[in-house]
Amino acid sequence: MTNAEQEWLKHLLFMKQSGAIADFTFIGDRRGLLTIGHRCTYQPDFEILTSCGDVREYHEVKGGYAREDSIIKLKCAATIFPQFLFYLIEQNKQGQWWARHIPAITPKIKED
Numbered sequence: 001m002t003n004a005e006q007e008w009l010k011h012l013l014f015m016k017q018s019g020a021i022a023d024f025t026f027i028g029d030r031r032g033l034l035t036i037g038h039r040c041t042y043q044p045d046f047e048i049l050t051s052c053g054d055v056r057e058y059h060e061v062k063g064g065y066a067r068e069d070s071i072i073k074l075k076c077a078a079t080i081f082p083q084f085l086f087y088l089i090e091q092n093k094q095g096q097w098w099a100r101h102i103p104a105i106t107p108k109i110k111e112d
Contacts, residue, residue, distance in 0.1 A: 001028065004063030005045055008089055011097060012046065022049040034077050042073040044086070057085040059099075064091065079104040 001009070005026070015021045025047045033041040044058035060074050066088070078086040086102040 001026065002061070002063060004091055005061045007091065008046070008059070008061045008097070012048070019051055022051050022053050024048045034081060036073060036076045036080055040073070042077045044074075044077070045089075055085060056083075057087060059087050059089050061089045064093070066090070074102050075105055078102045 009026065012021065012024045016024060027044055027047055033043050036042050045061045046059040048057040048059060049055075050057065058077070060070065062070075071088070074086055074088060078084075082104050088100045088102055090098045090100070092098065
């Protein structure tokens with residue numbers, strides 16, 4: 001677990017104790033892999049069960065730097081698994097957290 005993930009874990013513990021979320025799991029092993037293509041998988045950092053209990057979120061935590069391939073995989077996962085919500089979690093230099101919802105990619109259809 002990276003330093004940023006450890007800090008986000010503390011934040012999630014607070015959210016769980018306050019009732020903002022029902023539960024969460026750190027996905028640190030291969031059981032959390034989502035297949036997004038041929039020989040291509042994506043493993044989010046955290047799985048979140050919302051307080052209403054019927055929505056599952058996946059959080060990808062980045063400590064200020066995100067590689068392009070990880071962002072592409074996150075966008076692909078959001079497109080392939082629209083039943084889940086995907087968030088990119090980033091912490092700025094002042095220590096503030098930003099959660100950015102990653103929507104499914106919608107193909108652009110060229111009109112003739």
